[in-house]
Amino acid sequence: MSLLLYGLSHHTANVELRELLSFSKNDLDSLLMKLVKKDITHSGFIISTCNRVEIYTLGNDAKEMLHQMDVFLNQWQGDHYHKVKPYFYIKEDEEAIRHLLRVACSLDSMVLGEPQILGQVKEAYFSAKKAQIIDPYFERLLQKTFFVAKKIRHHTGIGTSAVSISWAAISLSKRIFGQLNDLKVLIIGAGEMSELFAKHAKEQKVSKLYFANRSIEHAMELAQTIGGVAMGLDEVNEHLVDADLVVVSTGAPNYLISKEQIDKMNRQNRPMFLIDLSVPRNVDPRINDLENMYVYNIDDLHAITQENKTQREQEALKADAIIDQEASKIVRQLNMMQYSPLIQSVKNKWDEIKVTEMERLLKKHPHLSHEVVLTIDRSFDSLIDKMVQDPISYMKDDELGEYSKKDELLKRIFKIGE
């Protein structure tokens, strides 16, 4: 049995090429069904995200499977497939398993350690399971993959530090305020960065969100979409006294919040965190010199995200070592799954012999009590269990040759399938 991975990702193809082969959820379901109907595979799943399309299939002959899939995709996607075909990569068996583990653990992602990919792999699994094309081999492989992904999240710091500007701002806010649910957040400016930060703040369940903008219509639009109170820039000073967290992202050429303005406010020494995402800066950096006031600009946040990225890269090395260890284990376990039908056949054959022998024994000695018969029966079972251990160890031992040869030899020795 061979495992084949046929796919492309952001490492091999740019976005213009990747979008030629983007699948909707319905497309994925129908593609899976078609692959099975055309007898290309009996089991498989497809991971389709904005950064990758990967088709995992299982069959007897990898080359044949690849050829059929190539013909099928050519018929199905036509010119689009023809354009992206040179960027596809092919991986088989252990290499494919290692790749799947790296993908699920976010080591192959564009943003190293991002958490979404695991959800996307799970989605691919559920989709294939719903279509009933996940066999025990893939079931085991995917369950093990999810386990390794969790283990890596737990044992390494791959996903702990923020690598986006808005998340870095949120985690810094947590350093200052602990939980964010009691905070009053004032967002000045209604641009993309403001919206992104507001969404993150809303997820943290902040108590109040205020949106201020030069044109109040834009602020109202944002307040309606995300939830909060809109105001014009003239009202900012009034709300600044109560605000705990202030985010400024406007195109104004001068400081909108000055040191003198903050100094005059009676805030009872409550801390305030000011995040200035504007260029040129809109928050006077001297405010940082005031007691319990913290000012971070876009460069400060960028420096933090860069440092965190470096940290993640170091953690990725640890994650790779775990994957190496786990992949070998998974491969061994999956191979064992392949042996089990043969071992079962051997056991069944010996069981049949046992039944015949027991019948003969009972005919010869009909006076034997029920307890004695049971004891003999159990002894036979125990004997078979012990005898079957030798063929299992033989199949497990990688040094004794390829699986197919060992399989053939055992079949001949025990006369299985004759």
Added chain:
Amino acid sequence: MLILSVFLGAFYFSDELLTSLLNQKLPFAGLSPILTVLAWSMMLVMLGFTFTFDMYLIPTLFCCCAFVLQIMSHVIELEKNVLHQDLSSTLLFSVHALVISLAISSIALGMMAGVLHFLESKALKQKKLTKMISFFPSLEVADRLTVRSVWFGFICLSIGLVTGVYLAHVFWKDAWYLDRKFLFALGTWFWHLSVLMVRKMYGYRGKRFLLLNSIGFVLIILVFSFSLFLQRTP
């Protein structure tokens, strides 16, 4: 592991305390058992405060201090009674010594949380967030812990002062209120009251609150030392 070792150490020393109690001798006669009681009260305060705040760095640091105190109490060879025998054998004196130990421990905890607040605030201002800082509690949590432990310390100090006044009245009889130890203890109590009032009125936190609290801590340690070693004003 450190917490466990401190608990084991405390268990070992509790044997000493129990033996003295069973022999109907209260354990506050010498410096060594007093240090043990102080280490015990630090553990109590730590359990009461820091675990409710769900953090690990402060308990670990605090356990280190308690551990050092326990070692000191074991190593110290000063076995002569530093206190008046009649005074140290009363139950009220035990209560007095215990609440004062709790007050010292609590204010020490407040100071420790204040130091962490100060260091973290400085790192945030300088934008130098090292790996070490990630183990610190958030500024808000450190601040809350500081204030609550100072409040608890102040309440214990007040009870300690009242019981101390009663003991002084009974044992010293004449003009105890003019004694330098009592006057210094009263001054310390007023200092802590002022620190808490300033916090309430002006919301002082961080560097300023740490400074005021540190002075308060030094004062209470001095009062503790004077009460052990200074002779009564003639």
